[in-house]
Amino acid sequence: MRGDMPSADAASLSYGQAIREGFAWLMSRHPEVFAIGQGLWSPWYVGNSMTDLDKEFGRHRVLDTPVSEAACTGAALGAALCGYRPIVIHPRIDFMLLAVDQIVNQAAKWRHMLGGQSGPRVTIRAIVNRGGEQGAQHSQALHSWFAHVPGLRVVMPATPADARDLLIASVLCDDPVLYIDDRWLYEDQEIAAPARVLDLRNEGPLRRREGRDLTLVGASYSARLALQVAERLAAQGLSCDVWDLRVVNPLNVNDVIASVSRTGRLCVIDGGWRTCGLAGEVSARAAESLPPSAWRAAPLRVTLPDAPAPTSAALEARYYPDVESIVDRVTASFGVKEHDLK
């Protein structure tokens, strides 16, 4: 991810292709990895993120399923307890709610409630797919719910390289992981280095742009928005320190807080709702950690309004924060003027 809008070229990798590379990397090296979920043999359920994996690795390792989110998620969990590393795919996170018992009650607690003796090495991949007048049940971003649950790692890649490398790290991790990718990022391009094997336990926020005046934080698509906003604010003389959270549970924002201690200003952009959300959590941790004297202004949350997603395009345009609206919010909130800047 770069501050300028990336342009495609022959050697670059798109976010969607990067996910597919992650699957292929895993399945060619790890016979215990398999994928299970609805639409995996279909050209249109998961965009270009799993194209022809069934042909490359066989339909015994890429299982398309009945319309049964709970059973398929539970089945992945059960196979994980028996030595496999399954990835269960929910092409829309909205439908994954039918499997919440398996994710929250079973997978997330299995290790703790059974005395630390075994944990399901299962990756649950959920796709955020919104906009385009898809309406209230085809649009949600529910990462904050799941980040609330101890025992479940929640991963939100913002760049093609992370989409691939954090998928690999999620699957090779010994804990249940909810990996959330975003269809609005699928066409983003990056000249990516070859796949890297990361230990998910050590992964956390990364600084994507260095700045002095404002700490700007996001995850997944919101991190990309943050970079675009930073670019615009730079033109107005405001220098942003941009952080991509990458892993939202367990959440480690020490580096972000250190950034706020330097800038004195914090804006968290989140694609979820405001109440009890990720933006509130990051802001609260910063507020708890820093003395009042460290703050030059109160923190700002930019989130969805607390309303279900509308269908009409006219309302959608108001519902989702975009670069323009975020720039307006930031300048209004911080009252940033040339002489305020360090």
Added chain:
Amino acid sequence: MSERHISELGELVDPGAPAYLRPCDISGYPPAELMGFLRTMLLIRAAEEQVAEWVEQGRAHCPCHLSIGQEAVATGVAATLRASDRLFGNHRSHAHYLAARGELYALLAEVLGRAHGCSQGMGGSMHLRSAACGFFGSVPIVAGTIPIAVGAGLAAKMDGGTDIAVAFFGDGACEEGVLHESLNLASIYGLPVLFVCENNQYSSHLDIALRQPSDRMSRYADAHRVRAQIVDGNDVTAIARIAGSLVDAARSNREPVFLEAITYRWRGHVGPNEDLDVGVRRSMQHLAAWKRRDPVRRLEEALRAAGLATPPQLAQLHDELRAQVHEAAARALSAPWPAESTLLDYVYAR
């Protein structure tokens, strides 16, 4: 009783029916195996009587769901399994764990929340595990482990061997949607899973007649083209025989099978009392009638009639198992508590 309810199980749910009061048919079983059945059932009963006493004494505090009266189901099914099979239980799983040869002391320590428990004291009565026995885990969310067992069956099929997965659940779990998803998935994928439905005719408090239009749970298996058999759940040899044929089919054909065992719990849904709940039929008379269908008595009478055990020998066996439980219980009571660090240590893999 709902006017929509019909009974398809007939005399199987009539505790006075003479056919189901008779001693077990022990023909074809070696004496050692029969004595093993009896030992397992007596161990379960003695262990649960101990747990019941602890609850009454205020020594055990976690919710304890007892299977006294239902011991034959776990015992008969477990006799057909091997240690490499993958078993999953529910809220009422002391019997499943013990029948699978889970360690008695570790069960009792777990019920007390002690560090020597089978789940290191982190789970209590409702979260049991014994990896060595293939008992992968039990949880109290109704039907929660059914799809997990299906996944264990998927893994067994991918492994290419002849191991199977087993899910123990009750009639209440048949009212959860995920049972249907799981039966469908296991059926269409051809997975070696034994679904064991212990139909004790009650959910936590409601009679089956107030909850479902029929009392026959195997109709759900029929709907998904899963081979099913109904068995008298208080007859351990009948259970072992029928479960054995189903398990053979699951192993050799790689297909799901469904065993419905008709039984009755003597205690309440949770805790030691002989609760009557809110049933339309459950009364002291009804409970007393079902106690005459005692699975332990029916096996013992068969053993006596065949000259395989005398009353003094049986009394001695009861005493021996009670002593075993008392010894383990005394040790469990002095076992250490979990270290405070375990509160956070077990959240994620180390």
